[in-house]
Amino acid sequence: MQYLKSFFENFKLIEIAYIKNYSKKLKWFVIIILIISINSCSNEPDYYINSEGLPYYKDLKEINTHLTINPSGISPLTANIDVRMDIEHSVSITIKGKNNDDITHDFENIGLNHKIPILGLYSNHQNQVIISAIDRSGIRIGEKSVRINTDSIPISHQLPKIEIISSELSERYTFVEHHKFFTKAIPLIFDQHGEVRWYFKFEENTGEFPFFIKGPNKIIVGNNNAPIYYHYNWLGEITREISLLEDDMTVHHSITPHPDRGNIVLVDNDADIGSLIYHLDENGAVIKSWNLNEILLDYLPEDQDMMVPATDWFHSNYAVYDQSDKSIIVSGRSSIGVIKLDYNSGVIKWILGDHDKKWYKYPGLKALALKPSPGTELPLGQHCPVKLPNGNLLLMDNGWDGYERNGSEDGLINGGRQYSRLVEYKIDPFNLEVTQVFEFGKSYGSQIYSRYGGNVGYDSDLGSIWGIFCAVINPTTQDNPTIEGHVVEVDQSGSVLFHAKVSSESGTDFNYRTEKIDFYK
Secondary structure (H helix, E strand, C coil): CHHHHHHHHHHHHHHHHHHCCCCHHHHHHHHHHHHHHHHHHHCCCCEEECCCCCEEECCCCCCEEEEEECCCCCCCCCEEEEEEEEEEEEEEEEECCCCCCCEEEEEEEEEEEEEEEECCCCCCCEEEEEEEEECCCCCEEEEEEEEEECCCCCHHHCCCEEEEEEECCCCCEEEEEEEECCCEEEEEEECCCCCEEEECCCCCCCCEEEEEECCCCCEEEEECCCCEEEEECCCCCEEEEEECCCCCCEEEEEEEECCCCCEEEEEECCCCCCCEEEEECCCCCEEEEEEHHHHHHHHCCCCCCCCCCCCCCCCEEEEEEECCCCEEEEEECCCCCEEEEECCCCCEEEEECCCCCHHHHCHHHHCCECEECCCCCCCCCCEEEEECCCCCEEEEECCECCCCCCCCCCCCECCECCCCEEEEEEEECCCCEEEEEEEECHHHHHHHCECCCCEEEEECCCCEEEEEEEEEECCCCCCCCCEEEEEEEECCCCCEEEEEEEECCCCCCEEEEEEEECCCC
16 A cells, blocks of 8 residues: 555656646656556565575576586595586585485585585485575575486495494494505495495505594595605595605504694604604694604613614504693503603603503603592503593593503403493693593493504583494404404493494404594584
8 A cells, every 4th residue: 555655646746747847758757667666566575485494586597517426436425516507606415315314515605616525425326416506695596406326335345344233313424444454444434324425445555544534525644655644535536645754754543633733643764663743734844743762761761671762662543732731642552551741842741551561660750650549440552542621531441452460450461451441531730640530341341342443532512422442353253253343422421322333254354443523514
């Protein structure tokens, strides 16, 4: 009614103009303009809201796509889709899941052309991917369904068998760094139903080790055959090659981020096996380094026989920067345990390790030993000490380090205990005391007993911790032992949220690391 009122008011003005001898042409021109204005104001919007609350234009535009499956040649369950339109847009994708567990992601970049990585495809399946084009106002201007047919995973690719033992989680994508001993790396990702959704196919004896996921589309991969390490994306494309300082250097075991820049990297060379820690920038230039062969000399007598240069006496397996006090936490499996070093000076702040070992008899090191509170079990042959948000230290206590001992602790025989654990410790650095506040695994005994390897992590949203018991001997194959990896996630009470078994038919396979990942985050 307001439009009609406005129309007739304006029409009256036109009549007055006409009476005053204005041109008839002017009169009808103004009338036509007013009618067009009324119609345009009263039209309904040219878009609608669908059942999921998403706005779509009624007249959708055409999306041009070009599909490339496995663009790198080593990542069979990935694809790249080139998306093109004549209108600037961003892209949203939905990769349809078999169990109402779609993978969705919104790409923020706006343009006419896009390269869209498609991750998490099923093998031997016609995968459906929904491509949506979105304009700057957030309205969908085009949509297209793309079918991607994948082959079965060949037996020759040697992937391990995945078995989901239990899961209380509606979604979980699990990365496992699987190895055929050190002859071949097979990194893979499986979902909460045990289906493999991603893997890299490397050739024999190419040296890839270890693998560290560094964000939504970057995997840092070391090489134990050459003085180089790589940045890969999920598609399997090498995006960067970084050379080490010397020809006899190789990266091993651990590449962790420094919060300011670069990474803390464990490096070997011929003279200092398992004893070098480097802070390298993004180009591989040395920011700082520490040599445990040199640092330990300040704490040992001249007649010591523990530290033997040019041997793997310490066997470092993880190093990480601790921003809270500007230090380096490094784990050594063989001779000592976990050591905290001052970043600037290299001075040892404390040592977390078994007091039955040889290092504890040397006064210079004994003075830095953390004293366990009653009920606290110190780690043996541990891996991957990480700081939790509450400031405590979480690690994989393998329970075995091969060190001969005659301890009084229950279950302590030969090279260690007969169980492995995820352990959380609270450390008092001023009084040099350590208290065990949580453990998981002891009650499982040999079921998840892994003498070597493994790592840990945490999920801040769930308040859970997780880890992989990487090399469990299958008790049913004693005549010809085979190896299992057990990925376990537990809540703060120790209740199991997720448990998967990764197994193969070889007794020399192992599953070095695991991560809980999101393909696009």
